[in-house]
Amino acid sequence: MNAMTDTRGLVPAGRQPADKISLRDVVVEFASRDMRVRAVDGIDIEVPSQSFTALVGPSGCGKSTVLNMVAGLLKPTEGVVTYDGKPVNGPNVRVGYMTQKDTLLPWRTVEDNVGIAFELACRRLPKAEQVDRVREIIELVGLKGFERHYPSELSGGMRKRAAFARMLIYEPETLLLDEPFGALDAQLRLIMQQELLRLVERRRMTVILVTHDLEEAIAMADRVLVFTSRPGRIRATRTIPFERPRDPVNLRFRPEFGKLYEDLWNELKDEVALGTETGLGK
Numbered sequence: 001m002n003a004m005t006d007t008r009g010l011v012p013a014g015r016q017p018a019d020k021i022s023l024r025d026v027v028v029e030f031a032s033r034d035m036r037v038r039a040v041d042g043i044d045i046e047v048p049s050q051s052f053t054a055l056v057g058p059s060g061c062g063k064s065t066v067l068n069m070v071a072g073l074l075k076p077t078e079g080v081v082t083y084d085g086k087p088v089n090g091p092n093v094r095v096g097y098m099t100q101k102d103t104l105l106p107w108r109t110v111e112d113n114v115g116i117a118f119e120l121a122c123r124r125l126p127k128a129e130q131v132d133r134v135r136e137i138i139e140l141v142g143l144k145g146f147e148r149h150y151p152s153e154l155s156g157g158m159r160k161r162a163a164f165a166r167m168l169i170y171e172p173e174t175l176l177l178d179e180p181f182g183a184l185d186a187q188l189r190l191i192m193q194q195e196l197l198r199l200v201e202r203r204r205m206t207v208i209l210v211t212h213d214l215e216e217a218i219a220m221a222d223r224v225l226v227f228t229s230r231p232g233r234i235r236a237t238r239t240i241p242f243e244r245p246r247d248p249v250n251l252r253f254r255p256e257f258g259k260l261y262e263d264l265w266n267e268l269k270d271e272v273a274l275g276t277e278t279g280l281g282k
C-alpha cells in the first residue's frame with residue numbers, strides 16, 4: 001500500500017481522482033440480419049482511477065461489448081462513454097486491450113510480436129533497452145525459451161501469455177482484460193493472477209476484467225458487477241473488502257472469501273439459468 005491509497009489500493013475520499021472510465025445510460029443495439037439485437041440496456045458504470053473492477057454475467061450479456069466501447073472500437077447506440085472525463089470517440093490509445101481471441105501475427109516470432117510496439121513507434125527506447133524490455137516481459141509471462149517460436153508452435157495458453165506480454169510492453173495506464181486466463185491450466189492461471197496483481201498494484205493501473213470465474217473476480221477485484229442475461233443490465237454490485245497489496249491465492253482460504261462467493265453465486269445463478277432457458281447460454 002502506498003501513502004496515497006487505502007487498504008483497497010484506492011485513493012482515500014477527498015483525494016479521490018475523478019472517475020477514469022464512465023458509462024452513463026448506455027444502450028447498444030446491433031443490426032443482425034433482419035432483426036435488431038439489444039446487447040446492453042441502460043448500463044451505468046463508474047470506474048475510479050486505479051481501481052480494479054470485475055464484470056461477471058452469463059454468456060452473451062454484453063460484457064465484451066462494454067470493453068469494446070471503452071477501447072473506442074464501438075459507439076453506444078444511446079448514452080455516453082467517457083475516459084478521463086472526455087467522450088470516447090475513436091480508438092482509445094491509453095488502454096491496453098486483451099480480447100478473448102489472441103491477435104498475434106502468425107508470421108512473427110514471440111519476441112517480434114511482443115516488440116511490435118517499438119516498431120510502431122508507440123514507445124521510444126534505445127535499441128539495447130528495447131531488447132532487454134522484450135526479454136524481461138517474456139520472462140514475466142513465463143515464456144522464456146520460446147522467444148523464437150512462432151504462434152503456431154505454441155499452445156493456446158502460451159499464445160494468451162504472448163498476447164498478454166505484447167499488451168504489457170505498451171505500459172498502458174488502463175487494462176481491459178477479456179477472459180485473459182481462460183485458456184490456461186489451473187495452476188498457471190493462479191500464477192498469472194499473482195503476477196498481474198503485482199504489476200497492477202505497482203504501476204497503479206486501472207483495470208476492467210471480464211471473467212466467467214467468480215473466484216478470479218473476487219480474488220482480483222475491488223468491486224464485482226454482476227450482469228443480467230441479455231440485454232445486459234447491472235443486477236448487483238459488490239465491494240470486495242480485501243486489502244492491497246493482496247495475494248489472490250492465499251485469499252481463497254479465508255472464510256470471508258467463501259461468503260462472498262456464495263453471495264455472488266446467488267445473484268449470478270438465476271441469470272445463467274435464464275440465459276440457458278432462452279437459448280442464450282453456452
Ligand SMILES: Nc1ncnc2c1ncn2[C@@H]1O[C@H](COP(=O)(O)OP(=O)(O)OP(=O)(O)O)[C@@H](O)[C@H]1O
Nearest residue numbers: 030032037039058059060061062063064065066230
Ligand atoms: N458485431 C455484432 N453484431 C451483432 N451482434 C453482436 C455483435 N457483437 C455482439 N453481438 C451480440 O451482442 C450480445 C452481447 O455480446 P458480447 O460479446 O458483448 O457478450 P459477452 O457477455 O461478452 O459474452 P461471452 O461471455 O460469451 O463472451 C450477444 O448476443 C452477441 O451475439
